[in-house]
Amino acid sequence: MTPRATTRPPARPRPGGTPPVVGTVTRGTTNPNRLRRMDRWIAVTHGAELRRAADPVAVDLGYGAAPWTAVELLARLRAVAPRARVVGVEIEPARVAAARPYERDGLAFRHGGFEVPVERRPHLIRAANVLRQYDEDEVAAVWARLCARLAPADPAAGSRGGLLVEGTCDEIGRRHVWVALGPEGPRTVTFATRLGSLERPSDLAERLPKALIHRNVPGEPVHAFLRDFDRAWAAAAPYAAYGARQRWIRAVRDLTADWPVTDRQTRWRQGEVTVRWEALAPRG
Template sequence: MTTRAASRPVGTVTRGTTNPNRLRRMDRWIAAVHGAELRRSTDPVAVDLGYGAAPWTAVELLARLRTTAPRTRVVGVEIEPARVAAARPYEREGLTFRHGGFEVPVPGSPTLIRAANVLRQYDEEQVAEVWRRLCARLAPAGPAGRGGLLVEGTCDEIGRRHVWVALGPEGPRTVTFATRLGSLDRPSDLAERLPKALIHRNVPGEPVHAFLRDFDRAWAAAAPYASYGARQRWIRTVRDLKADWPVTDGVTRWRQGEVTVRWEALAPGTAQESCSARF
């Protein structure tokens, strides 16, 4: 009984809904900011954790990462055995599928774990423990780099709006907001895609609520730039936002409809204390 229980995957089955190209914004960001770490690794393994009922996101992750790190291998991990069986025909050189959960059943220490739309069904108080477990599986930091990366977040059904947290072996680092600018009315529209650690904290008195409030105000002030297009308005907005918030990226990423902020600036007090204690 003990052996059988110990081998059981950690986690619960998700809804499994997915669509081709749904995670393109997250993939594009990962390739840009983590490509060098993947290239440096002697065995660059990326895990698509909880890829869902169809294997599209794992197939696409391999293609996108190999444009920047050609030796990268992708392992799709799913807790539902039938989904793994359905994905097996899509295996190829550099792409495999395995049955598992938050224990991440791959040899060694992955250079990347991507967990998109996985934690939405969990309770907020469970997030820190899942993060801790996944970060413990990452490749450790070395003299030449920062180690592996966990990217955990949520997007809409067709990938127009996406928010994710990036974590290293030491814990949370940044929060990234990404959107198709032509579909955006105001930045706070992204609030519905906040990851589980933040979505219930978008209330007055919480840092993420203050950030989105200031984001909307900067967007409104940049309205004259709309005549040059939504991209120019977004860039101006983020420039103004950077005066009061620790934005970590620059114009190259802003042009993609992204902005990245240090985790500490948005973390709720309880989550910050919990993460600090666990990592």
């Protein structure tokens, strides 16, 4: 990323000729179990890629003031890919020093930013709540930089390459929206929520990632999607007698008539729905 001088400090050089640290210190807000919905989705949708790799490396980029999310990511990935390793990367040196006592087999912490200072190209980069403080017009460059660091696709081996998962959630992980990107660029957008906390699907709009949050206005695809989702949710109100999960499933099933939903009922039951990026991408 090439930050604008008016809003971002220049990349900070490091001794020894290593690449400079790229990015800006975040607030560092974190909580245990905050990213559980994202982690579970990654384990299901990307687990086969991680198992296929000889040395699968995952990066928890911008893990925050405490290392809980990196510790949890390792446990969840190893449940589906026992060889997985996690590297927590933070731009604030004090946070790296505080995390070092938590290092163990398969878990390490390093100082860095969007340059992603790991030796091997990672098979996963998770960047949760990192771009929230950036400007919308900076997102594409950050995405491109991170995607260029991913493990490449290998069609002969049936591999689509590494995965970047970038998105936003609330403080205790009840509501998430994230974009999944491969080496080629954006693939999908996933909406995930604790259904008992939801009044209507458009409540998730406040957790749209930076690339979409300012596009929730009439005339933009993401606004139309959330409008249609609310209508489907209202039409599914009779299913509320069987619980919020059944209402969500019915609403998502109705959405599939007009929107390219990519997942199935097994994920809908978790309070998720995933849509192709092209359907929600900002106009222009």
